Amino acid sequence: MTMNPGDAHRLATAPVVVGVDGNHTCESAIRWAARTAARRRRRLHIVHALGFSSTRAVLGSYDVMIPAVTEGMRERGDRVLAEATRVARDAAPDLTVVTELSEADPAELLVAISERAHMVVLGARSGVGTLRHLGSTVLTVAAHGHGAIVVVHDTDVRETGPVVIGVDGSPVGDAAVATSFAEASERGVELVAIHAWSDMDSGTFAGTTYFELPAAEREVVERALTAERLAGYQEKYPDVRVTREVHTNGPRLHLADASAGAALLVVGSRGRGGFRGLLLGSTSTWIMQHAQCPVMIVHPEGL
Structure with missing residues (x-):
């Protein structure tokens, strides 16, 4: 495939993206993504999606939701992003972090973003032994995303090894x-x-x-x-x-x-x-x- 200069610049500057939902499951993924972005001198793009589009599919419009409910969801989303930013900066203090709060479906948004990302990082919860619980968002993005999709479980992640x-x-x-x-x-x-x-x-x-x-x-x-x-x-x-x-x-x-x-x-x-x-x-x-x-x-x- 022939790559024009614009494509090369996009790939060189593409961010590391991490999807967060506010659960502790994401913390290892955030730290891993932050350290990776810092080593490669890339921005970290933290994404939280509210899933209003799913509500629209059921109700025809999420405007019928009580305004206080939607506002509360947005406020929680802001807190999720603020906490994720804190975790990322603890892992890589000099990191450039940008955040995105979206009304879209999480999986659909991350699949779309993956087309212009260096990689997309998602968290998974460990279960019995080493078994991970993979949510629908992780499975959908892993199956239909573009480029590299990384799944990080919520136990400690080693920095060494092949x-x-x-x-x-x-x-x-x-x-x-x-x-x-x-x-x-x-x-x-x-x-x-x-x-x-x-x-x-x-x-x-x-x-x-x-x-x-x-x-x-x-x-x-x-x-x-x-x-x-x-x-x-x-x-x-x-x-x-x-x-x-x-x-x-x-x-x-x-x-x-x-x-x-x-x-x-x-x-x-x-x-x-x-x-x-x-x-x-x-x-x-x-x-x-x-x-x-x-x-x-x-x-x-x-x-």
Whole structure:
């Protein structure tokens, strides 16, 4: 894709966006987003949406709501943004912060904003063990957002550790691979690339159908395909040390295990054969619920 100077300037100045709803769930996400924005010398854009548009869909107009109720919601929204700003500035004192109070539906607003954001960050609540409770806004934005969407759970977030990338071996996953290299380079850490080949449903190598290959040869082929997917980015980011792992099965469990010591886990937004209306693959959704570090879902351009 050809990029004109205006597009390049927009990408260079795009803010880190964090969506907040006033719950303590968001605090880890705010701190993570603030530190990321500060390191990259970007603005932090804190967004709180009141969801009046949802009321309009039911009642025809939110003007029928009692004025005192709508005013109270706006006042609470202002307090939510003020508290979120305080948390952000505690995490990164010199950070430039802008806030937005909107009447729109939260998910619709964040999906729209993601088109012009450096990344969008959302909070998720931890449940039993490492299981996260993903609200409808998180799931919708993760599935339909543009670029990078980061889900941060409400437990402490480590600042150290490698970046982990789930490599699915398909061209669709290239955007996630590219982003993982950039993240590892920016942080100055190792990149761990994990691929489990048994989740493939099709593919050919040297004219031979994937499943026609003997089991022993499949692993050789998958290692070669994984190396091929990474090779160009290793040339672009020679400072990034890469560890490649190829497993016969269990991509979810291998990624979840790796997340225990990682600073960030990067996955693509869909698997093979995904449709525009259902962009988030089953592995990515499961990982958002079970990973023990922030998860970045990367959407390929043009989808």
